[in-house]
Amino acid sequence: MNENIDILTTFTSLGFDGLIDKVVSLLMLIIVLLYIIFSMIVVRQVYLMSDVIMTGSNKYIKFFSWLQLAFSFIFAYFILQVFVIQ
Amino acid sequence: MEIFSAFFERPKNIRFATQEPGEKIIFVLRKAFITNIPWIFLSILALILPFIYMQFSLNSSENILGFSRKLEVSLIVTWYLLTIVYIVERYITWYFNVYIITDKRVVDVDFSPLFSKRISETTYDRVEDTSFSMNNIFQTIFNYGDVYLQTAAEKREFEFHSVPNPSLVQDKISDFAAETSNS
Numbered sequence: 001m002n003e004n005i006d007i008l009t010t011f012t013s014l015g016f017d018g019l020i021d022k023v024v025s026l027l028m029l030i031i032v033l034l035y036i037i038f039s040m041i042v043v044r045q046v047y048l049m050s051d052v053i054m055t056g057s058n059k060y061i062k063f064f065s066w067l068q069l070a071f072s073f074i075f076a077y078f079i080l081q082v083f084v085i086q
Numbered sequence: 087m088e089i090f091s092a093f094f095e096r097p098k099n100i101r102f103a104t105q106e107p108g109e110k111i112i113f114v115l116r117k118a119f120i121t122n123i124p125w126i127f128l129s130i131l132a133l134i135l136p137f138i139y140m141q142f143s144l145n146s147s148e149n150i151l152g153f154s155r156k157l158e159v160s161l162i163v164t165w166y167l168l169t170i171v172y173i174v175e176r177y178i179t180w181y182f183n184v185y186i187i188t189d190k191r192v193v194d195v196d197f198s199p200l201f202s203k204r205i206s207e208t209t210y211d212r213v214e215d216t217s218f219s220m221n222n223i224f225q226t227i228f229n230y231g232d233v234y235l236q237t238a239a240e241k242r243e244f245e246f247h248s249v250p251n252p253s254l255v256q257d258k259i260s261d262f263a264a265e266t267s268n269s
Contacts, residue, residue: 052195054102
């Protein structure tokens, strides 16, 4: 019972701007998560397609797909720092 | 640069999954690179737009759209992420959609972004008719167009969209089809 009152107090003390901030942070987390999933799918797709058609330049495409995945994780870390942990 | 090329004639370093021993690749084709110009232009515009907004926003004490700084930053970040997703998706779709013409058959690799791929092929003995078309002034100037193959195979029609040198490609396919029907 006391815990419920605590949560309610926390939310009401946030005010409108605070609530917007929390919602924005949550949305950013979801967006970054979707971006990581997209990057993983791209890596998978690039590898699948590289098995269908093997060209000398596939290694560059694979490299860029991994680079994008790495970027998505670094970006997620940045978003966590800026929007969630602060 | 191979990663931007759309026309390979007798390539030495390209193979495909169902290639038979001794089968020679004559052409590997993608859509002409110039067909990517509209989305590249759109992407550059999408990358520049937040900079223009930020120029105005940083010079004014109040945010132009009345957003908090946090919301503003998150909208710009989301905008850039969507732009990256759009660029990556468009590029890999172009890169992996290929048409392969060998001395034995024609292979069409269709790659749909993120979820599916489809590989269709036909041998020359099933090719009934070939034609090509160049439909507008850009195709005539930059020498690219569509090549059509009517076949007796399960897939009745093969369409190679916006490939470079369509007359040469069509000519080669009809030569192979004629050779096969004569032998």
